[in-house]
Amino acid sequence: MTAPIDATFDPPLGVCPLCGSPDVRSFDIDYRGTHISRCHVCRVRFMNPQYTDAYLAAYYAGYIPEGPRTPEARAFRLAQKTANIELLERYMAPGRLFSVGSGDGVELTVAKSRGWTVEGYDVDEATTRRVAQQVGARIHTGDLFSLPLETASFDCVYLDQVLEHPKQPARYLELARRLITPGGILYLGVPNIQSLASSGKQVLGRLGLSRRRGRFYDTFHHLFYYAPSTLPRLLEQRFGFRVVTVLGDPKPRSHPTVATRLWDRAIRHAPWLDSTFVVLARPV
Numbered sequence: 001m002t003a004p005i006d007a008t009f010d011p012p013l014g015v016c017p018l019c020g021s022p023d024v025r026s027f028d029i030d031y032r033g034t035h036i037s038r039c040h041v042c043r044v045r046f047m048n049p050q051y052t053d054a055y056l057a058a059y060y061a062g063y064i065p066e067g068p069r070t071p072e073a074r075a076f077r078l079a080q081k082t083a084n085i086e087l088l089e090r091y092m093a094p095g096r097l098f099s100v101g102s103g104d105g106v107e108l109t110v111a112k113s114r115g116w117t118v119e120g121y122d123v124d125e126a127t128t129r130r131v132a133q134q135v136g137a138r139i140h141t142g143d144l145f146s147l148p149l150e151t152a153s154f155d156c157v158y159l160d161q162v163l164e165h166p167k168q169p170a171r172y173l174e175l176a177r178r179l180i181t182p183g184g185i186l187y188l189g190v191p192n193i194q195s196l197a198s199s200g201k202q203v204l205g206r207l208g209l210s211r212r213r214g215r216f217y218d219t220f221h222h223l224f225y226y227a228p229s230t231l232p233r234l235l236e237q238r239f240g241f242r243v244v245t246v247l248g249d250p251k252p253r254s255h256p257t258v259a260t261r262l263w264d265r266a267i268r269h270a271p272w273l274d275s276t277f278v279v280l281a282r283p284v
């Protein structure tokens with residue numbers, strides 16, 4: 001994927017957008033010249049300076065929100081979302097689920113078929129209207145933070161591959177905290193910047209041995225970079241959650257073997273190995 005327009009940037013951030021610390025230090029630079037900072041207190045990394053709202057609006061207007069096109073891609077996505085909801089159901093019975101960034105609505109369809117009452121949110125109006133019809137569920141659009149959503153009205157708030165995109169991830173976590181019922185669960189899935197693969201590539205990048213240094217940051221559209229060692233602690237120390245579990249998020253396989261099953265089970269329980277991880281947390 002390439003940037004549709006020339007990138008423009010805000011003034012640099014002098015304060016960590018997640019924990020508020022002013023101890024923000026330069027950490028890395030990718031092959032496109034994008035600067036990455038790291039907060040010295042919560043250890044989260046983020047693009048700094050960040051893209052302007054105008055750049056991001058133009059970038060996301062170029063997104064094709066149709067969902068996967070080939071039958072194989074659709075089957076993969078269905079298997080992936082089914083695995084996510086099955087994981088969630090190990091910790092809670094189906095109830096009311098709110099998916100932020102519900103996109104093509106696959107997880108809403110899966111959850112609904114398993115007894116959940118579902119609602120979604122996404123930015124593109126035409127897509128949300130179409131998906132709402134397909135799924136048979138309410139999907140909100142507009143300003144997420146102005147929606148008339150009642151406090152403690154969802155048993156699960158679900159954000160899968162969302163929190164790395166917005167400029168104000170703290171507001172998403174605060175909203176989730178407000179919306180989840182006591183005893184409910186926050187489902188967070190994000191890329192792992194400290195996966196074994198990314199950590200190795202980072203070393204190669206620093207040594208000048210990588211042709212596209214820091215490509216794993218995905219700076220075309222990822223602004224924040226989390227790890228199993230940073231995000232769960234932030235949830236507990238800053239956002240009023242108690243972490244239930246942190247897990248790797250193995251991809252579904254069309255032809256699993258004994259070896260791949262064993263490997264997938266290993267990375268499920270060793271999230272630092274995997275390229276994405278899942279945090280389940282309950283409000284305190």
Ligand SMILES: [Zn+2]
Pocket residue numbers: 016017018019020021039040041042043044
């Ligand atoms: Zn911080």
